[in-house]
Amino acid sequence: MRLYYKYLLILFKSQMQYRTSFWLLSVGQFFIPLTIFAGLYLLFERFGQIKGWQFFEVALCFAIIHMAFSLSECFARGFDQFSSLVIKGEFDRLLVRPRSTFVQVLGSKFEFIKFGRLLQSIIVLVWALSNLPIEWTSIKAITLMLMIVSGVLIFTGIYMLAATMCFWTVQGLEVANIFTDGGREMAQYPLNIYQKWVARFFTYVIPFGTVNYLPLMYILGKTQGNGIIYLLTPIAGGLFILPCFLFWQFGVRHYRSTGS
């Protein structure tokens, strides 16, 4: 953990070397999702609702997913940009150091400019929450936290899967964008507005549904029954990262036996 913090520090210093472009890019990261949010707002202004969901309910969903996405982009960028590490042969360097590859890859890159995006999603979150008549309980508050954490874990898991693919091929990795950028785009609306097969895929294969649908229903009071079960769904979703981690380990082993 201390090492991770050190990595953070050194990369922050690096990015501060280019201060103007740092601030401009941060501002950009603030505004780009803002136009998407503006689009969402305008659509609600015209249509009023989407399959029974009101604007602020969807805004809450939007904020949670974008928050999770920006956090994972900020902190797990090392995996997202892993292909360049492999192409340049820098991965060998990580292997001759006495630390786990996971921490080192994680520490190889941070994008602090993504804080702009994070800030934007926090503002949307506060705005949405202050306009929703939610009866807050501690379980609901914890659920909300877990939704964000679990979202970060899912996005990170996808980055790891894509990074592991680099050990076999570095071509066509953009497909992973379907699940990261595409997943974000899709998950900013509650999952049940989509066709069944999409909803199923994104619940059981890549468990976005456990972040943006089931617990969301609970927080908004659209469900009956035990809250604990809904509290558990984001935790289940977060477990997604475990197989990704194993796959990563497998990839490293493959790399070390082929050296390709």
Added chain:
Amino acid sequence: MKVYGSVLKLRLSMGMQYRAAALAGVATQFFWGFITIMVFEAFYEYAVQTPPISLREIISYIWLQQAFLVFITMWFRDNELFELITSGNIAYELCRPCELYGFWYAKLLAQRLSSAILRCFPILFVSFLLPKPYNMTLPPSLTTFLLFLSALLLGLFLLVAISMFLYISVFITMSPAGSLLVFSILGEFFAGLIIPVPLMPTWLQKIANVLPFRWTADFPFRVYSGHIPQNEAMIGILIQLGYLLVLVLLGRFALNRVIRKVVVQGG
């Protein structure tokens, strides 16, 4: 003219090298298109009043948008050019025996054309084969189609002319970040890439109509579906031509100005 042709050819063969990347891009755009359509589908299902553009028209709008993404997005840029300008290596370009504006214009045009050729056909092909209601439909008549083609091409020319200002601005700011930001956020929003222009509130539509961005994407896509009737499309094409003329002349003037400055300063 021959120079421009060989630039295009070179770009095409370079683009072919990255087949896998192109395929991956196609897959991503496909997914994206699907998601967007489903969102609109959900909105339309419970619409209280009839929206100003039908779901059918929206669907072809979205597929065209995905197929010709590189014709219409601002973030598709040439980092080489940025580097050339900021590093001062621009001097080499000035040694070439052709006018810089034309040369860069051709280069940028070629980049967009070559990536689009690789991507648009697979996307269009599959989108026609999709099950209803997600499939793309043919334009109502041949005339409409021809109008669409000319509008699309003019839109591309227009977009490249707009993007030239991006590079020109880097001469002054020395960092592409800021201009890229303004251009891509405002440009893409007002081109109708986030939501189609007819779905915007009236006051926003008024702004969009004044700016050049909408003529690069929103206009040709709606000509295709017939949402913009033929006679209006003719007028639109004239407006496109007008914009193109003005922007190219302005861009050329501005580029010559900034270059003269660079030369005077001694690079």
Added chain:
Amino acid sequence: MIQLEGISKSYKIAKRSTGLRQAAKSLFYREHTIIDALKDISFSIKPGEIVGYIGPNGAGKSTTIKIMSGILVPDTGSCTIMGYTPWKDRIQYVKNIGVVFGQRSQLWWDVPVMDSFELLKDIYKVPLQEYKATIDLLIETLELQEIVQSPVRQLSLGQRMRSEIAASLIHNPKILFLDEPTIGLDAVSKIAVRQFIKTINKEKGVTVILTTHDMNDIESLADRVILIGKGSLLYDGHLEKLRKRFGTHKTITADYGKNTIPIQIPGTSILSWSPERVILSFDPDQTKTSEVITHLSDQVKLLDVTVESQPIEDIIVQLYKEYKI
């Protein structure tokens, strides 16, 4: 200290094909070629040795270094270094080694060199006291005082390489692997780097294994060379022996006052001749150096004479020829 026994390693390489049809085909199946990168390599290295590991490009030098540093797992064979099997106890093992890849950097590009050092300290968990002592010594001997506060991107290649070497020694490794440490450096930097390698070898007893294409590195540093070609071990032993085996010839370069009559000395052959200078080659076992010089001074008015052994590059070229690699 280092013991390699029967190490073999082969790669599977997919055949790359050009053309659209071939590319489409390769989507479904790929033809593979198996390349033996290493064939049955065995050697052992004692503590405190400096070993030059040489061979042409693609001979398997990097693969061996990668296996010895725990990056790659070999197909067969055993390797024991300081009691560890590198690829098995990776994390424990790599604390004891330092690796410099000459063509890649381990320093963070945009921050001062010192910051990189501090981070490496944390990565290797070096105690503060020990770190301070080491870094002071490194800064002094590598003459880094003036550059440790500058970002890496502003350093010259030579300064960067010195910093790289310092970075790989922060945790006081017992073994140092240097993969082409002098590549691209100017003459002055090369000498500085060599001098430093000698120093840490002498004073700290660090075992050094270096690969290089610059024979001067080998000549000034390594007593022992291991030559590898096409994955097989070709020669392992003293540099001098290698020289004796092939480098029997010496050359004499003589400058003299203008003389248009060609020089003739028995037992020598003329490599080049001009009215001011001649370069002769001879076999010292048959003709004595002093004899050649006497003959020379008889025939011309000598201004300057230099005698050289055959340069090691020539020996290596001969060796490569002999083994047909």
